[in-house]
Amino acid sequence: TGEKPYACKLCDYRAGQLSALNTHLRKHTGEKPFACDSCDYRAGQLIQLKRHIRTHMGEKPFACGACDFRAGQLKDLKKHLKTHLDIKKPYNCNVCSYRASRINHLKTHLRTHTGEKPYTCKVCDYKAGQLTNLKTHMRTHTGEKPFACDKCSYRAALKSSLVQHMRTHDR
Numbered sequence: 001t002g003e004k005p006y007a008c009k010l011c012d013y014r015a016g017q018l019s020a021l022n023t024h025l026r027k028h029t030g031e032k033p034f035a036c037d038s039c040d041y042r043a044g045q046l047i048q049l050k051r052h053i054r055t056h057m058g059e060k061p062f063a064c065g066a067c068d069f070r071a072g073q074l075k076d077l078k079k080h081l082k083t084h085l086d087i088k089k090p091y092n093c094n095v096c097s098y099r100a101s102r103i104n105h106l107k108t109h110l111r112t113h114t115g116e117k118p119y120t121c122k123v124c125d126y127k128a129g130q131l132t133n134l135k136t137h138m139r140t141h142t143g144e145k146p147f148a149c150d151k152c153s154y155r156a157a158l159k160s161s162l163v164q165h166m167r168t169h170d171r
Helices: 018-029 046-057 074-088 103-114 131-142 159-170
Strands: none
Touching: none
C-alpha cells in the first residue's frame, strides 16, 4: 500500500519496515556494525561491506560497453564512462564545461550565457530563450493543466508542481 508508519525522530525519513528505519538511524549515530575480515574497514550497511570486500577479491562486475574497462564499484564505472563523452558530445561551450551531442543543443545552451531570448509571448511581454519555456509560459494564459494527480482531482500546469503536490499524499 506504500504506507510508511515508522518515522525517524531526527529527520523527515519514513520507512515501511522497522528494520529499514533501524538501518537509517545508523546514519545519525555513526554506528558501523559490519566489519571487514581483511582490514579495519567498517560499514553501516551490509551492502557497503560487500562492495568493499570486492577491493580485496579483485572482483570487477561492472563492465564498460565501449571498451574492456571493468570496475569493482558502479561509481568507478560511471567515472570511467565520462572518458567516452568526447566522442558522443563533440560540441563544447566556450564559456563553461557544457558539452552537446548536437550543434543546435549547443546554440540553445549558449543563450544562457548571452541572455538572448528570441521567443516572445503574443499576450504579454514575456520572452524566453527556449521554445519549450514559452510553451510552458502560455499555460498561464490558457489555463491548461496537463499534469493530473492519480490520487485526487488536483491538476497542475507544471510537472514540478505535481511532484510537490504528490508529497502531500505521502504524509
